[in-house]
Structures are given as C-alpha cells and as structure tokens.
Amino acid sequence: MLTIPSLRAKECMPKEKDALNVLFALMPLMNIILPFVWKSFAFIFTADVIMLVAVYYWKGAFMEVYGIPFAAPGSMAPKSAPAPKSQE
Template structure:
C-alpha cells in the first residue's frame, strides 16, 4: 500500500490560483443608475426622467427637431417680374409732360377726359377692326389702326391719369402683353377683329385680376 500523505502535500498549489476577475466595470454599470436614482430622489426629482436622460444624451439634443422649411421662391420671382414690367413700361410708355404732380386726379375734368378718351378709342378701334367704318375688301391702314387702338390710345390715355397702384400695374402689364398678342395671333388666324377681341379680353381679365373684381367681398 502506498503511504498516506497529507492532502496539502498532494494537491498542487496551481489549483488554488484563480484568474483575476475584473468586476469594477460590471458593478459600476449596476451601481451608477442606483446612485442617480438615489440622488434624484433626495433632490425631489422624477427618477424616470433621470434614467431616460442617459439614453437621450447619447442620441443628441437636436435629433428630434424637424428641419427648417425651405424658403419660398415664388414671391421673389413675382417681385422681380413686377420690377421688370414697371421699369419697361416707365421707359417706353408715354408719361406726363409736366415734372410736377399729375393734375389728372380723380374728380377733375382732366381725369374724366382721359378716361372717356381711353374707352372711346377702344370702341372706335373695334368698329374699325370689324370693318364697320371705312369698309373695304382688302386690309388697309384703318383696320390696322383699329387692331392696335387699345395699345396706341386706350392704355396711354388711362395711364395718363393719377390712378391707383393696382390699376397702374395692370396697365403696365397690358402695355407688354398686347403687342405679343398682336404679333403672335396673325400667325394662326389672320383677322383684325379676332386680334382686337383678344386684346379686349386680355384688358378686362388683367383688370379683374389686379383690381380683384372676382373676389368675394365680406
């Protein structure tokens, strides 16, 4: 039989050497929220907001904010068009001959004369373009003047008055739109009366748009 020896002599010391265990990071993750909750309770705060703030800080404060809306481009384009139209009409359209304030203010005889002259020239131009005055079977100067009567006489007469800002803007637009109609329409329909009718429709449509004739009053 083998001789009996103490257990301590037979068992190697290597069995008693255990690898070191790093528990600091593990226990710190468990202890840290408890410390935060204990501190929040001592200060009278809500523990749910404290515990939830740790995750929100990592995501960032401005992560839930919606992006700012893009700037609108339509008003800027409208302003640029108005400036171009106003500058062009002020350069080429007839203006008052005097440097002082326009005497053709509403209620004066001169204001009435310009207004009657403008609409009378429109009616006379329609009669000429429809071949009712000085009728002829061939295109002549009278029918051509009737076709251009709104641009040559009506708009300058109405612009000579001291009218409102919206009416002046409508006349500025018409001063540029009517020549385009008079040049383009004959390519598709060679008729003096059709051109005059298109100019008249454009005239009243522009007035309805700028003066708000179709808007419902409160």
C-alpha cells in the first residue's frame, strides 16, 4: 500500500499515471475492508497484487510501460488520425 504513492511520484507514462491514480484511491479502501473478510496477510497481499495487475490491464499500462501486449479490449485503441485531405 505504501509503494503506490512513491510510484506516483516518479515520472510516468500517462496510462501508468492514470492506473496509479486509481490504485491510490482503491488500495487503502480494499486494505481496510478485507480484514473484515479474512485476517490473513497472504490473502490481503495477494488481493493487492491482483488489483494492481487488474488495473494495469484495464488501463492498458503494460504495453505503454513494459511493451507487453496485455490490455483490456479497447484500452490500446490507437488515437484516431484526421482523415487525409483529398487533393483535387
């Protein structure tokens, strides 16, 4: 939980920064709620790692940061380029 703010402090690519912003909001919430379900460090740590991978997948940060083509459908959609002008 404490690594998310330090990761946000470094220079990031835009998709990674967006993913870290979401994690910054969700991770503390999950770490407060999960001990009511099960008080196991291994369970909570595993849930944190799963959430980190899921948010990076959802935001498409793996391709942008690490070059791994692992992203949710539509998250890696190329930005639409303007239509070429016809020269008549």
